[in-house]
Amino acid sequence: MKPSEILTPIKQRYGTAIQRIDRLDDRRLVLHVDAGALKSICRFLFRDLDARYIAGIGADDRPYSGRFMVAHNFAFDRDGLLASVLAMLPADAPEVDSIAGEVPAASWSEREFHDLVGIVPRNHPNPKRLVLPDGWPDRVHPLRKERPWNDRPDGYDEDRPFAFDPAPPGCVVVPLGPFHPTLDEPAHFRLYVDGEIVRGCEYRGFMVHRGIEKLAESVLTYNDIPMAAERICGICGCVHNVAYAQAVEQAASIPVPPRAEYIRTIMLEIERLHSHLLWVGLAGHILGYDTLFMHCFRIREPVMWIAEKISGNRKTYALCLIGGVRWDITPELHDELDQVLNRLEAQWRPLVSALLEDRNLRRRAAGIGVADRALIKEQGLIGPVARAAGIDIDCRRDHPYAAYDRVDFDVILAQDPDVWGRISVRAREVFESIRIIRQCLVKLPAGLLQAPIADELPIGRIGMSSVEAPRGESHHWLITGENHRPRRWRVRAPTYQNLQGIPAMIRDQRLADMTITLGSIDPCFSCTDRLETVDVRTGAVRVCPPEELRDRLRQRWNEPTTP
Amino acid sequence: MLQNLCQKMFRRSLWVYHANSGGCNGCDIEVLNVLTPYYDVERFGIKLVASPRHADVMLCQGPAMRSTAQALRRAYEAMPSPKLVFAVGSCAGGGGLWYDTYSVLGPVETVIPVHYYIPGCPPRPEAILYGVALALGLVDKQVAATRIGHAAFPVPRYHPEDLRPEGGLAIYQRQEKI
Numbered sequence: 001m002k003p004s005e006i007l008t009p010i011k012q013r014y015g016t017a018i019q020r021i022d023r024l025d026d027r028r029l030v031l032h033v034d035a036g037a038l039k040s041i042c043r044f045l046f047r048d049l050d051a052r053y054i055a056g057i058g059a060d061d062r063p064y065s066g067r068f069m070v071a072h073n074f075a076f077d078r079d080g081l082l083a084s085v086l087a088m089l090p091a092d093a094p095e096v097d098s099i100a101g102e103v104p105a106a107s108w109s110e111r112e113f114h115d116l117v118g119i120v121p122r123n124h125p126n127p128k129r130l131v132l133p134d135g136w137p138d139r140v141h142p143l144r145k146e147r148p149w150n151d152r153p154d155g156y157d158e159d160r161p162f163a164f165d166p167a168p169p170g171c172v173v174v175p176l177g178p179f180h181p182t183l184d185e186p187a188h189f190r191l192y193v194d195g196e197i198v199r200g201c202e203y204r205g206f207m208v209h210r211g212i213e214k215l216a217e218s219v220l221t222y223n224d225i226p227m228a229a230e231r232i233c234g235i236c237g238c239v240h241n242v243a244y245a246q247a248v249e250q251a252a253s254i255p256v257p258p259r260a261e262y263i264r265t266i267m268l269e270i271e272r273l274h275s276h277l278l279w280v281g282l283a284g285h286i287l288g289y290d291t292l293f294m295h296c297f298r299i300r301e302p303v304m305w306i307a308e309k310i311s312g313n314r315k316t317y318a319l320c321l322i323g324g325v326r327w328d329i330t331p332e333l334h335d336e337l338d339q340v341l342n343r344l345e346a347q348w349r350p351l352v353s354a355l356l357e358d359r360n361l362r363r364r365a366a367g368i369g370v371a372d373r374a375l376i377k378e379q380g381l382i383g384p385v386a387r388a389a390g391i392d393i394d395c396r397r398d399h400p401y402a403a404y405d406r407v408d409f410d411v412i413l414a415q416d417p418d419v420w421g422r423i424s425v426r427a428r429e430v431f432e433s434i435r436i437i438r439q440c441l442v443k444l445p446a447g448l449l450q451a452p453i454a455d456e457l458p459i460g461r462i463g464m465s466s467v468e469a470p471r472g473e474s475h476h477w478l479i480t481g482e483n484h485r486p487r488r489w490r491v492r493a494p495t496y497q498n499l500q501g502i503p504a505m506i507r508d509q510r511l512a513d514m515t516i517t518l519g520s521i522d523p524c525f526s527c528t529d530r531l532e533t534v535d536v537r538t539g540a541v542r543v544c545p546p547e548e549l550r551d552r553l554r555q556r557w558n559e560p561t562t563p
Numbered sequence: 564m565l566q567n568l569c570q571k572m573f574r575r576s577l578w579v580y581h582a583n584s585g586g587c588n589g590c591d592i593e594v595l596n597v598l599t600p601y602y603d604v605e606r607f608g609i610k611l612v613a614s615p616r617h618a619d620v621m622l623c624q625g626p627a628m629r630s631t632a633q634a635l636r637r638a639y640e641a642m643p644s645p646k647l648v649f650a651v652g653s654c655a656g657g658g659g660l661w662y663d664t665y666s667v668l669g670p671v672e673t674v675i676p677v678h679y680y681i682p683g684c685p686p687r688p689e690a691i692l693y694g695v696a697l698a699l700g701l702v703d704k705q706v707a708a709t710r711i712g713h714a715a716f717p718v719p720r721y722h723p724e725d726l727r728p729e730g731g732l733a734i735y736q737r738q739e740k741i
Contacts, residue, residue: 133628133630133666135629147665149663150663150664150665151665152665153665156629158629158632178634186583186585186634207585207628207630207631208585208586208625209630209666210661210664210666210667211666211667214664214665215661215664228660231589231659233587234588234591235588235592237587278595293599294599294600297595297596297599297601298601301596301601313684314687315592315685316589316684
């Protein structure tokens, strides 16, 4: 289906409400619509045309057009099309109808632009603070253009507690995080626990919100941003690096030399190898299977070494500049990479067959953290979480970038929408990555690493780019701007959507399954927060007194056991 | 002086608690790596623990954030004395790229006292091992005069002054200085 075929039903239905349609290219579409019709159009795209929700963006466009801007991005995965539905809002009343009622996946995005830009989503089902620290004053919105990046607002109150929802009746509050044993990064979950069973939870995260988007808009320039983008996440840094560069290249119509595209593909797959091996190990560690953890890290280490040989660093590759890459794969590296892959495959194959045959592991991981198709659709879950449930989406194939349209690979699927399925998908994806790198090494064309760049990048163009990170789709959206930096750059990391599915995934599960359920989406809070701890008992948590706990235990002891 | 004190106070196994107050995960996974077969920190008796109450040493990663400052302080206070704090990585040591943004307070030393710094973005596992071993007097400090090779791979900045016109097109060029 071409963009025109998707446009026909939209035009028929909302003829006058659509002000303008920009086709950025065959795979990118921007619909400028009336703010009043935004909700209805988003609903139509999400429900009737079955698009996947990607992200919502709020921007302060007052210095340029005198208005605020809000956009919602959708993906048509089967058609390889990314669409952005964009509406302008008056400067004096930046309000828009919330679409979270119709498109639940948009809930966080709307809370985010409420916090950061001050655009109010009307009738939002849960209009609480999401991103900013608890003590941040209510009327200060850091992404507004008049606020500096190093804002130190008056009225910051460190002791102000976060207003958590009241716990459901009969439940005990178990605080988890910010600094806790399973995850390295800070994030706070309040679990509402009835005996052993989790009845619900509330997430208070965004503790790693470092203000990268604001830095990009006000301090850094186009070629500095890849370096900052890479530090959004220490595990999938290269993904953000490439996604950003691609978004700028698409906005400014810069063709990237083929050799650079192949090198990007190789580095992205090297990163996927190390991330998958790391995650399978960590999943084993969380489940108490430390042998697996140690083996995975042993097998993974040569991948880190070869990355260092190629780029000069084990983790932060500093790969992309606008229009190309900085590192070359020399003939010596070519051979060495080949050997590393051979050894990796030889060591990983027996481990995977042992892992996938392991009945103990299977019994521990199967049936927990279930994300069914309905939840995946509603919350826009992506990556291995979706693929484990048999949903065939993968940006590398659906929205090809770099050299993925020139290599042959399978999208790994499973039919178990649980933790087991995710382990299986990620363990087997390693082989596909090896296959892709081998093909790239064979096909690697000679030529430039950097495209020559026309004088200045055009201003006011929109760029969109989706890159398949190890844990799902990473989406970057930007508008090019003055002073050699984007006006607005929005990053939607995969965990941003996957984490929204967690409350449903842990509901009515045992408390002991919470950590692996959370671990199974491979949460990456720094990506999600982009802007992040240890003890959770801050705020008005009702800590269950020991006597009550004892009474409850006894009560449970005396309950007749249910068959 | 501090080293002598360390040798005296932490002569036996060190239990390490690692606190990410707002980092990108890069340092975290390198610290994890230190536990694994190639580096195997347990041969020095160093062990990662889950609670600050069991720890002798805290490894801090990431800058001090507004939202985690209080929690970090509480974690530090929960550690029994004597205690050591290491700032691992550029963010913990100096605040990193975002040292002055609206949600960052700066390096972790703005919130809790820091005794040792392990630089790098992220530091290599060897560097983390070496840093901890050095603090404990397991190895001797070795210093060699080096010149930082920063200018060897300059990032061309996108700026009109740096763009040299060539047949209507301007091309990236490596600058001599940044």
